[in-house]
Amino acid sequence: MYNLLYEKWLSVLREDGVYDMIGINDALKEATSLQLAANNPMDRFAAFRFLLTVGYWCYINTEQPPIPGQALPHEWQDWLDKNSQYFELFHDKHRFWQDDNRDRLRPVTDLIHEIPTASNFWHLNHVTDYKDGLCPACCAKGLLRLPIFTTAGGRGIGAGINGTPPFYYIWMGKNLAETIELNWKPEENMGTPAWLLPQSQNESTSLPLLEGLTWTPRKVYLYGPENRGDRCALCGAMAEGLVYSINNDQIKVPDNINWKDPHAIYKKNDAQVNAKMVLMSDKESIFVDMDWYEPVVDLLRYKQHRKEVKIFLLGFTSDKAKFVDVWGKTFTIPTKNPDEDVLYQLHNRLWCINAMRKIPLRGNYRNSVGLTQVADIIPHVENTISSRISDLISGERYNLDDADREYRPLLKKVAASMEANIGILAETSRTKIMYRKPWRKKVKAKFVKEENND
Ligand SMILES: [Zn+2]
Incomplete structure (x- = not known):
């Protein structure tokens, strides 16, 4: 028994x-x-x-x-x-x-x-x-x-x-x-x-x-x-x-079943938000990052939250039938209205940090090769930033510039390990690496218009 x-x-x-x-x-x-x-x-x-x-x-x-x-x-x-x-x-x-x-x-x-x-x-x-x-x-x-x-x-x-x-x-x-x-x-x-x-x-x-x-x-x-x-x-x-x-x-799920899960995150059009494999490097999954930005933003935008402001978010990633990864994160969400500009940047955060690890020149992004050393420190720094998510979203005490600066100490080490030479050229190259930060995505006119219509 x-x-x-x-x-x-x-x-x-x-x-x-x-x-x-x-x-x-x-x-x-x-x-x-x-x-x-x-x-x-x-x-x-x-x-x-x-x-x-x-x-x-x-x-x-x-x-x-x-x-x-x-x-x-x-x-x-x-x-x-x-x-x-x-x-x-x-x-x-x-x-x-x-x-x-x-x-x-x-x-x-x-x-x-x-x-x-x-x-x-x-x-x-x-x-x-x-x-x-x-x-x-x-x-x-x-x-x-x-x-x-x-x-x-x-x-x-x-x-x-x-x-x-x-x-x-x-x-x-x-x-x-x-x-x-x-x-x-x-x-x-x-x-x-x-x-x-x-x-x-x-x-x-x-x-x-x-x-x-x-x-x-x-x-x-x-x-x-x-x-x-x-x-x-x-x-x-x-x-x-x-x-x-x-x-x-x-047991087959009947086709006509109508069910909206009370614990799943949906967009405004009722589409489910799934955890995806976000590859930081071409066909390798070693740089997969936790894609928590999009669901948190969707949750803030499309779901009323009650007086308590802490959420436990769970991402489950599968590749067809194969289970790949699962992670859980706890966030504190502010009660006051979130800063829409910050939400927009967070929603596109994966694009922004992926762009950061590529060569710093704009315009040649698609064909550029990323630095693995930079990719390696991303999960660590992003984890630090996620612990300040409440301050970041409310725009108080912590903003996107502060978040960018979290990268500085580790990028300094990355720069020193990649360019160990003495001289002005090496120094310039080190500086370029050291001051990298996630790119900011430009606000698209279409997106702003949609939001204004609500
Ligand atoms: Zn057991």
Whole structure:
């Protein structure tokens, strides 16, 4: 037996800085003194979204919403205790978020993006299909990821309800209870979460909130667990038993489904914003940078934000079916109106920094060759700048010129390493490198006109 309400499987960070693993019940009970803290941003997001749907489910059955500044309603715990049978991972009858279907046997590693399957080997983590297994806690985390991060799998096996995973975001509070309260947006028609009942295959085009939040594109059944005395291939824990194989069959997303994810970032025309691979160098992905600028700007422009101003942004990059990279970032967003000029520059920031690493002469940009040494320092400096994003957007205390100057100390080192000679020519060449900065994109007349029409 493995009941997700009581077993220790959710990673949290307590107020006093202590890391812990706890069950759903304790997480909700102690939600004012902890944060979800998985080391993988996918799990941090998926676990939060799951606890939010658990909260919605308790709310429709107890009529108790979360109240700002208070612990989560204790009626929620009573309701969960009464319905604990729905949270059994390996029960004979009802298994949490599984479908007893035996058509497509697959290794359990299908559930986790970052461990290799089949012939995809990593240098540091070799995993063999069916020989390496996952502990129940990691299996549960894998199940939570399915509705949000499933990519298309070849041979007609499709992605999830959001298609290619978009940029996701959540408003962040001081603790889990506040984060749930800030993201609380119940609807008239809530529906039933898919971990409770197999999702309906009805003809209706618009999905109730809880069905959409949990709509899963795979029918999964966990075989086992078996005790072979192994460690979990993901977390390394010695569990009583591991799962080595699963049944993993697809469920096609109906064509007519109408769903707008409450945690995805959309542009004004309802188009989803996806994380892309941004190549800093021609066919190499080593200079891929986190493209956080565009989604943050779209979020500020097209989405009202509530009183709390911190967001957790998650970018997931895939190349067709292949999962490439995932990252999470937390930003503080100012409450006052953002500076439109800064937003425009930030929206085009990738173009600007990519141009910076090329030769400093304008006009020959397309054919120019970038300096790898400059590309190498970009992620580091941009990370420093992103920590001042609130000041930058509000135009107070920090502006784009200050951001440009963040490059100076490291560019000085780059210049010295590239031009070590003595003499006026070397000095001139060093100066040219040292004073590089991201180019500013000229404001296009068309863009300004569009904005004025709003
Ligand atoms: Zn594990």
